Amino acid sequence: MQSNAAVLLLAVVVTSVLFPQPAQPLSFDYPSFSLNPPDIAFQGSASASGDGVINLTPTLQPGDIRSFVVGRAIYRDPVRLWGGTSSTADKPVVSNFTTRFSFAVRPYPGNENDTGDGLAFFLAPYGSDIPAGFCFGHFLGLFNYSSYAPTMPAGNIPTVAIEFDTFANTNADVQDPPGVHVGIDVNNLKSVVKETWPEINTRVGANVSGTISYNAGTTELSIRN
Secondary structure, three states: OEEEOOOOEEEEEEEEOOOOOOOOOOOOOOOOEOOOOOOEEEEEOOEEOOOEOEEOOOOOOOOOOOOOEEEEEEEOOOOOOEOOOOOEOOEOOEOOEEEEEEEOEEOEOOEOOOOOOEEEEEEEOOOOOOOOOOOOHHHOOOOOOOOOOOOOOOOOOOOEEEEEEOOOOOOOOOOOOOOOEEEEEEOOOOOOEEEEOOOOOOOOOOOEEEEEEEEOOOOEEEEEO
16 A cells, blocks of 8 residues: 655554454455445545555645644454454454555655654454544554543553554654654554564655564564565
């Protein structure tokens, strides 16, 4: 997927989570996107471009001023990742999964050093929507000031996200490392694991591929390019 990012813009790619029933094999592949893809739901500023890609934030031209924008593209149907008769509240049966996608983060036209906060692939409850209020910037369209607070008990917002972060926020609720990085977020914007990701070159705006895999046997979530 492709995103034109400008000041304080961000993008989110989502796969939905689902109901406590036995997991079944499922796969889908989108080499490109039609103007109105039937299986994809758009939220916020996201839309299909008509040339095979999804713009999660608007395409900007030199002189455009557009900030505080968020867009999400979601697989429309629920995807069953856990559940089953052998599941328990403290030990659910979880499925393996792998997703691979391509994206580009582009700078503000005329200023190669000016980009948004990046994008994230995330898993959230079916029916999840963009939070109301201030949810852009480092909130990545997943949280807002009212739903996320340092004192909130873990688990109140059931979200797992893999962020491809292009802007280092040093405030206490995030504590990003310097530079472009990738991180794993669990119910919280403060990544439990984070590493530099130099392949995301926002100055060039080149396509980057990411592969995210979860191994239920080892409970390992991995990200690679």
